[in-house]
Amino acid sequence: MKNLQIYKNLEFSSVKKIKAVQNILLGKHLLHCQKYSPYYRRVFKKTGLDARRLNLDNLSTLEFTDKTEIAQYNDDFLAVDPAKVADIVLSSGTCGRPTKIAYSEWDLKRLAYNEERSFGSCSFTNQDTVLLTCTLDRCFIAGLAYYSGLRVLGAAAIRNGLNSLESHLELIKRLRPSAIVGVPSFLRKLGLYLNQKGYSAQKSGVKKIVCIGEPLRDKNLKFLKVGQDLEIIWRAKAYSTYSTTEIVSTFCECAAQAGGHLHPDLAVVEIINEQGRNLPNGQIGEVVVTPLRIQAMPLVRFRTGDISFLIDAPCSCGRKSLRLGPILGRQKQMMKVRGTTFYPQAIYSCLEEIKEISEYYISVTSEGQLCDSIEIYAAVTDPACTQTQIQEKLQARLRVTPKVFICDEELVKEQVYTSGSRKPVRFIDRR
Numbered sequence: 001m002k003n004l005q006i007y008k009n010l011e012f013s014s015v016k017k018i019k020a021v022q023n024i025l026l027g028k029h030l031l032h033c034q035k036y037s038p039y040y041r042r043v044f045k046k047t048g049l050d051a052r053r054l055n056l057d058n059l060s061t062l063e064f065t066d067k068t069e070i071a072q073y074n075d076d077f078l079a080v081d082p083a084k085v086a087d088i089v090l091s092s093g094t095c096g097r098p099t100k101i102a103y104s105e106w107d108l109k110r111l112a113y114n115e116e117r118s119f120g121s122c123s124f125t126n127q128d129t130v131l132l133t134c135t136l137d138r139c140f141i142a143g144l145a146y147y148s149g150l151r152v153l154g155a156a157a158i159r160n161g162l163n164s165l166e167s168h169l170e171l172i173k174r175l176r177p178s179a180i181v182g183v184p185s186f187l188r189k190l191g192l193y194l195n196q197k198g199y200s201a202q203k204s205g206v207k208k209i210v211c212i213g214e215p216l217r218d219k220n221l222k223f224l225k226v227g228q229d230l231e232i233i234w235r236a237k238a239y240s241t242y243s244t245t246e247i248v249s250t251f252c253e254c255a256a257q258a259g260g261h262l263h264p265d266l267a268v269v270e271i272i273n274e275q276g277r278n279l280p281n282g283q284i285g286e287v288v289v290t291p292l293r294i295q296a297m298p299l300v301r302f303r304t305g306d307i308s309f310l311i312d313a314p315c316s317c318g319r320k321s322l323r324l325g326p327i328l329g330r331q332k333q334m335m336k337v338r339g340t341t342f343y344p345q346a347i348y349s350c351l352e353e354i355k356e357i358s359e360y361y362i363s364v365t366s367e368g369q370l371c372d373s374i375e376i377y378a379a380v381t382d383p384a385c386t387q388t389q390i391q392e393k394l395q396a397r398l399r400v401t402p403k404v405f406i407c408d409e410e411l412v413k414e415q416v417y418t419s420g421s422r423k424p425v426r427f428i429d430r431r
């Protein structure tokens, strides 16, 4: 752990110092890939590139890695003796079966260090008691990562996982956690459930909420409705955190709640356009991550498929590291209507501002290579809220006019909540 901690304060250093250290760590990482990962050994050989000559400025000469390659050449990504593998995680694959992601003992420590830093940045201390509402088993990594991070931080964890609302209520009453980690839409539901049962969420003692799996903000960093609701229902601060199984790195908001800080000793982040070219900070594109200091399954330029942007403006917390904006959608969810491109999140934030809409989902079909047809199915609490009003709002905001259908709330809910997913499903892609 001591070795891991040597760059702990790097994010408070100057941009120049951050870049210098990242260059050293990136060099070591690429050399590790070239020497020990059969997959990357082939890549380096094929492209004629040498890890010793690569740095932050010419990293883009190396090809990307995506989920398809990890699934197809899964075992070739292992860069350690199989005896060194300490944990095997399964990630949703692209060819029907889950993909293996292996972690060594060092990688698990690195994971814990990463989460300790993330929790620390949003004011968690060893005084906190934290209710974890995410699973620690079923070969998922997120729950284990949060748990390990809390252990290093010295906070107390309550591992109630994906349990019922009732069981969370019982534990909140009995153990009075000061913080909760979970999916925002679920935590909103939990807060409302507490209130309904006569145990005020506002008085529950929960002061911090760390949100995973769904964005809390729009592209202007303004709270989406779910973020606003969470802070009001719980009278707590809501922080967003982002990660994926493959990148073993987290971007968690600090107390300033203005984008997730990158821990620069743990990852290099790029944003690319549809053609795979690097975009300047601030521009929206796909998030590409090269996690640093990974032993078992190191990756280079991993395409997450998630859409966001980087913020390089100074943060009031004093960290100089880049911040990642909210996830605005998935690359493959990009919709095109008469030359305008946008992601589902833009429609969600617009619909969530219409307080009469209680539930909704979007269905997209293709009308040709460059044009999609978007249909919105919404349930409203007040019949005065019409199809035309919703269309006008969308037109004003997005400059497109999707078809809008006002439907029965139960029918909309059936689509959104009963598809077997842990998260609400609001985007149906029929293209």
Ligand SMILES: [Zn+2]
Pocket (backbone or CB within 6 Å): 254, 255, 256, 261, 315, 316, 317, 318, 319
């Ligand atoms: Zn900050």
